[in-house]
Amino acid sequence: MTARPIEGGKATLELLPDGILHLAWDRDCTITAEDAEWAMAAVNSLAVGAGHPMLVDMETTRTVTRGARAVFAIPCAASRIALLGSSPVDRMLANFFLGVNSPPCPTRFFTSRHLAVAWLQSGAHEHPASA
Numbered sequence: 001m002t003a004r005p006i007e008g009g010k011a012t013l014e015l016l017p018d019g020i021l022h023l024a025w026d027r028d029c030t031i032t033a034e035d036a037e038w039a040m041a042a043v044n045s046l047a048v049g050a051g052h053p054m055l056v057d058m059e060t061t062r063t064v065t066r067g068a069r070a071v072f073a074i075p076c077a078a079s080r081i082a083l084l085g086s087s088p089v090d091r092m093l094a095n096f097f098l099g100v101n102s103p104p105c106p107t108r109f110f111t112s113r114h115l116a117v118a119w120l121q122s123g124a125h126e127h128p129a130s131a
Helices: 033-047 066-072 088-100 113-122
Strands: 011-015 021-025 052-057 078-084 107-110
Touching: 011 033, 021 033, 033 066, 052 113, 078 113, 088 107, 107 113
Parallel strands: 021 052, 052 078, 078 107
Antiparallel strands: 011 021
């Protein structure tokens, strides 16, 4: 499936052939509550009620607002979430989210796409872990 833009224009979403949802945020974007709501609505719509593991590519995200973090703490069609980042800022954003909000499903931070996808495919039933 081809990545489709999410309303608001800051991200794309696709369902990969291996069943993983891939949410990719645009470079240098600030994710607001409205952006988060649009993203979660797109995830729920694409998943059609089935739980899918989700890879969230946040490698170049500038910041995530408090309102967006609250939205991301609401359960959606993601059965587990791998947050993919590459910089200390990405790790800080992930640690802040995981420390302040209780993720709705097992959630981990990765700097390796390969390890993130392997964890998602493992079907590991873990408690949400910090980054």
